[in-house]
Amino acid sequence: MNEITQRFGRPLGACFILLVLLWLAGLVLVPNLTMLDFALRPNLPATQLGGPKDGYSFDNFLYLWNHPSHGWIFLKTIWSSALVTVLTFLICYPLAYWLGQVSTPRQTSALLVLLTVPYLMNEVLRGLAWYIILAFDGPLNAALVHLGLLSEPVRWYGDGGVLAGMAYAYLLFMLLPIYNSVSTLDHAQIDAARDLGAGTLRIHRRVVLPHAKVGIATGCVFTFMLAAGSYMAPALLGAPGSRWFTQLIYDWFFESGNWNRGAAYGVTLLVLCLVAVLGMLRLFQVNLTSAVK
């Protein structure tokens, strides 16, 4: 606070602080409190609003608790999001290492451009692209059958499709933070470890991974939160029977018109995801501030 007023002077500093507070209040605090307010009230016809039945209770949360099938969907969402996070990490780490330590500057910029270009397209179109690629009579099946790797087309929609679509959608959110931290590692440290006899695995385990830990944690948090809150990929690429928790929330809001129950589901997702993320950070022994940096 003091630092800001010192750096920008009093009036300008005060302006900045005010803007930040407004932003926090307007975009974080108010919507979430409204959500909570909704979640704690019963769903009533407009005429009974403010009437004797309109009071706070945990009924909406208990509803979720009392419907194990919804609980399972919730667990599956968390589990699949974790899987997406791991998968994306496994794809991104070698790539980030190559970009940060091995490639020439020209290769680095070429690859980064190639990776960014698809993100200029909007998310729905990117999802649709996968929808088309993974279709039963789509190009992936055609190619694999043609190459003789498959004897007949495979049904990709479902968990596999969702996983692939999400891993792709959140690639950059994982890649960039890891690349950022790997590229700050002094290459001499890798040479030194090798010179002392270490093999590739040990170099990564003892030197590169610890150095990139914060970047990895950041990438994992981003990917996990995005995956858990994603609606489009599961809706497009999921099998009809396997639903994502966000789809349940959507249904409460827009199919059943029960905003209160939808809000309760939303708040539950938010809180439990935060718990999962904090647990993850504890596991990595990274604190939240350095991860967000």
Add this chain to the structure above:
Amino acid sequence: MTNTVSLLDVEMRFAASLAIRRMSLEVRSGEFFSILGPSGCGKTTLLRMISGFLQPTSGKILIDGQDMRDVPANRRSTAMIFQSLALFPLMPVWENIAFGLEVRGMSKARRRQEAERLLELIALPGYGERMPHELSGGQRQRVAIARALAIEPKVLLLDEPLSALDLKLRQRMRAELRELQKRTGVTFIYITHDQSEALAMSDRVAVMSAGELQQVGEPLELYTNPATAFVAEFVGENNIMSGTVIDTFGDYAVLEGAHGRFVGRRSATLRPQMKARLYVRPESLSVDRQETENRLVAISKRFDFEGAFATAHAVVPHDSDPLSVQLAIPHQHLGQAPDIGKSFVAGFSRQDAVVLAHE
């Protein structure tokens, strides 16, 4: 005496340039061997080939008589001290030191013990739990050395390890390094571009220039008998007189230049008519001499008192090519030093001068 490291006709070509040209070199076991040369002459390249980070384009590198082609860096019995030290910042000092032992599968208890023994050796007992950033520059330096010595390498490769330190610390670390080398008996290959460092520390020195070996020899040999003009000019201070060889007899050559005719020792390949330079050290040029040859009439310009001796800067006047000379005068002879602005006669013996070809 056996050789620890041998280079046979080694050549290293990068896309654009030839960094090392056909070089052969023998490093004996247990010696402190320095590689001396100006920036960009290929010293680091040479070291990276010995340690296995670079494959020579052609030629062979032997360590203990074994061909090192196809032996990767992590399987060579060399250890390198990097210019930046490259300590692992996230490991405490003792883990840094024991890293090579961890790789070799030593138990944690024994690693700790070994690290403590090495910390003793580098005079930092009890520093094991510190992190590298909690050490001073000189202490970090010593930890890097301990980390390299831990794997008991046959050869320790040091790439200008003292260049980041200030002068005082550098001088102390020189003595410590030298002492450590004597105590451990490990072969040191030490890279530096500081000629006084190389002369002070080494058993033998290789002088390099532009990817080529100029001369390999003991420090005194390099100082008194430089083999090439480059060595004469790079190692120590020298007074330089250019001219043409007009005669050679026995081990001597006569050089004629703008400032007269001079006689000095010559290299075997020197022939009359060749362009050459005569080199004479400031301490070999003196005022009180009654030489019949090798005389210069100079005007004293400046006088730098440096303690044990003083350096007199003088100029031999000439219309187009005035010659600057330096004389080192021991402090007990300061009475004979020429007065500033006065002209005086300086001379040197033919024994103390060398004539070397210089295009």
